[in-house]
Amino acid sequence: MLRRALLSPPVLISLIVVLAASTLPLYVSGYVLGLLTVAYYFGVFSMAWDLLFGFANEVNFGPSFLIGLGAYTAGILDNLYRPPIALCAVAGVLASMTGGVVLALPAPRVRGPYFGLTTLVAVLMLQNFVVVAAGLTGGEIGLTVPDVISIDDKVNYWIALSFMGVSGAILYGLSRSSVGLILQASGQDPVQAAALGFNVTKHKLAAFLVSALFSGLAGALMVFYLGAASVGTFIDVTVGVQVIVGAVLGGRRTILGGVLGAVFLVAFGETLRPLGDLATFIVSAVALAVVLFFPGGLLGMVKGARAAT
Amino acid sequence: MSAAAARLDVRGLYKRFGGLAAVRDVGFSIKAGEILGLIGPNGSGKSTVMKSILGVERPDGGSVRVDGVEVAGWAPHRIARLGVGMVFQHSRPLHRQTVLENIVFGLLPDRLLGFFPGAAVDARARAIAERVGLTAVLDRRPATLPFADLHRIEIAKAIARNPKVVLIDEPFAGLTARETASVAMLIAEMRNDGRAVLIVDHNVKGISALVDRIYAMHVGERIAEGAVQEVMENETVRRVYLGGALETAARPETAFRDVATPFLDIKNLSVVYDKAQALENVSLHVHQGEFVASSD
Numbered sequence: 001m002l003r004r005a006l007l008s009p010p011v012l013i014s015l016i017v018v019l020a021a022s023t024l025p026l027y028v029s030g031y032v033l034g035l036l037t038v039a040y041y042f043g044v045f046s047m048a049w050d051l052l053f054g055f056a057n058e059v060n061f062g063p064s065f066l067i068g069l070g071a072y073t074a075g076i077l078d079n080l081y082r083p084p085i086a087l088c089a090v091a092g093v094l095a096s097m098t099g100g101v102v103l104a105l106p107a108p109r110v111r112g113p114y115f116g117l118t119t120l121v122a123v124l125m126l127q128n129f130v131v132v133a134a135g136l137t138g139g140e141i142g143l144t145v146p147d148v149i150s151i152d153d154k155v156n157y158w159i160a161l162s163f164m165g166v167s168g169a170i171l172y173g174l175s176r177s178s179v180g181l182i183l184q185a186s187g188q189d190p191v192q193a194a195a196l197g198f199n200v201t202k203h204k205l206a207a208f209l210v211s212a213l214f215s216g217l218a219g220a221l222m223v224f225y226l227g228a229a230s231v232g233t234f235i236d237v238t239v240g241v242q243v244i245v246g247a248v249l250g251g252r253r254t255i256l257g258g259v260l261g262a263v264f265l266v267a268f269g270e271t272l273r274p275l276g277d278l279a280t281f282i283v284s285a286v287a288l289a290v291v292l293f294f295p296g297g298l299l300g301m302v303k304g305a306r307a308a309t
Numbered sequence: 310m311s312a313a314a315a316r317l318d319v320r321g322l323y324k325r326f327g328g329l330a331a332v333r334d335v336g337f338s339i340k341a342g343e344i345l346g347l348i349g350p351n352g353s354g355k356s357t358v359m360k361s362i363l364g365v366e367r368p369d370g371g372s373v374r375v376d377g378v379e380v381a382g383w384a385p386h387r388i389a390r391l392g393v394g395m396v397f398q399h400s401r402p403l404h405r406q407t408v409l410e411n412i413v414f415g416l417l418p419d420r421l422l423g424f425f426p427g428a429a430v431d432a433r434a435r436a437i438a439e440r441v442g443l444t445a446v447l448d449r450r451p452a453t454l455p456f457a458d459l460h461r462i463e464i465a466k467a468i469a470r471n472p473k474v475v476l477i478d479e480p481f482a483g484l485t486a487r488e489t490a491s492v493a494m495l496i497a498e499m500r501n502d503g504r505a506v507l508i509v510d511h512n513v514k515g516i517s518a519l520v521d522r523i524y525a526m527h528v529g530e531r532i533a534e535g536a537v538q539e540v541m542e543n544e545t546v547r548r549v550y551l552g553g554a555l556e557t558a559a560r561p562e563t564a565f566r567d568v569a570t571p572f573l574d575i576k577n578l579s580v581v582y583d584k585a586q587a588l589e590n591v592s593l594h595v596h597q598g599e600f601v602a603s604s605d
Binding site: 173174177178179181182184185188189191192194195196197198199200202203206253 | 363384390393394395405406413415422423424426470
């Protein structure tokens with residue numbers, strides 16, 4: 001089973017795509033690399049979100065709560081004491097995972113849309129806190145961090161690509177493993193899963209923790225790439241929407257689709273940039289159309305085309 | 310029967326929903342290798358009894374013992390691990406997984422760090438599939454299977470953990486006559502394996518050939534208990550099911566004016582909802598001015 005999973009077409013294709021993507025710095029501009037670097041971090045955000053929504057069936061409208069906690073904790077720590085970047089990132093991950101537990105707390109009591117609402121409120125509260133505690137967080141102006149991972153576009157690109165590759169491998173592996181099976185069943189029918197002896201709460205909480213781990217780490221790494229954190233890039237509801245649209249656009253319940261969706265959103269938006277504000281509108285309209293007419297997302301369309309031939 | 314010998318022992322079970330007492334003082338016990346039919350019309354509380362045993366509902370009073378261990382109020386997964394399995398009426402298999410993977414799921418340990426099931430689990434899953442008659446469709450996805458096979462997947466998952474007590478909710482709902490016979494055989498096998506089986510159904514006749522005893526409920530209470538024949542002849546049971554003795558005042562069919570072309574004429578009607586067989590070869594005709602009632 002392990003061997004079959006490792007040699008399955010999605011894994012092989014992903015491997016080839018990542019290898020091909022790693023050669024990009026040899027022939028594209030630093031500007032494009034910069035765009036893709038951000039897209040890769042968003043890809044991790046979307047994959048982490050898909051584990052919660054697509055597998056645990058928890059409607060989390062607040063991915064940016066987890067991302068923001070990781071990003072700001074790492075950034076603030078660096079700003080205050082300037083410890084090694086790795087230490088800041090670990091702190092960011094821990095903060096995000098704590099946030100994951102907090103986010104999961106109401107889950108057994110409120111279901112579906114109501115749970116989604118609590119996650120949305122969490123985002124707003126974090127956003128408010130950042131604005132109120134401006135002395136610590138930089139408030140609405142944003143937080144500038146003294147350290148960056150590298151000033152070389154190519155190095156930053158390769159770091160983001162490897163991070164996305166490793167995260168994707170782990171998250172995809174998890175989703176296809178035994179625990180992934182249990183998680184999926186717990187999300188689909190908690191009563192039946194419990195009747196088979198599975199502790200549904202335990203598995204869902206674990207999903208929140210894993211999702212928070214990757215969201216927080218990606219957030220922290222992105223801060224040290226950008227050299228700055230602001231509400232608009234990490235916490236705002238629109239950030240969360242982009243993460244969710246990326247995951248759904250790529251194909252929910254596929255994990256890997258998150259990367260596809262995130263890169264698509266960035267690339268498409270960039271292509272249409274000459275159109276100004278209209279670009280955002282067109283990207284949103286296309287995303288909406290895909291979600292409405294191809295619920296399986298981009299990966300679903302690929303699978304459908306393969307099944308048809 | 311002493312409580313010690315019983316695999317499942319329910320005593321003085323109470324369950325309220327707000328002001329409504331859904332279950333009042335219900336108690337029965339099932340020995341190893343015995344099938345008890347828990348029957349009652351819709352709303353009689355039989356499903357609540359089942360959910361209370363399973364731990365999905367927390368009983369307000371009384372005791373539920375599995376092999377002598379008090380489990381009332383436990384979380385469902387703990388009760389399941391102690392040896393209570395459940396065959397759900399509406400199967401919801403994992404649709405993106407194969408039949409084999411669905412059975413493997415039933416065999417997985419409840420661990421966060423279990424990543425790959427291993428060859429032993431795979432072999433056990435295949436053995437269980439063989440037992441319930443799913444070997445031919447192991448690599449198919451549930452969506453492509455007939456209703457009876459989905460039911461077999463449920464049975465396979467329920468017996469995967471080798472439960473001492475099996476709860477079965479309306480096992481024959483939606484099955485054709487032939488499928489009913491094969492599922493009945495699987496349930497009889499559970500008995501032969503020494504499991505205590507509780508079948509919950511609103512239909513006495515459907516399960517009467519299979520069960521050893523019947524416990525009949527009405528509006529949350531016991532109305533009769535005992536051998537099948539005994540319960541079916543019980544005055545209260547008959548009244549609950551048929552509204553008293555069945556008295557018909559049938560007029561001969563020739564008495565109606567529209568003998569040749571009845572007002573309503575149904576011949577060999579079969580209805581399938583999704584995959585469940587709701588009606589199979591039902592024929593009925595109603596004349597003008599005639600009163601016909603249907604009951605199951």
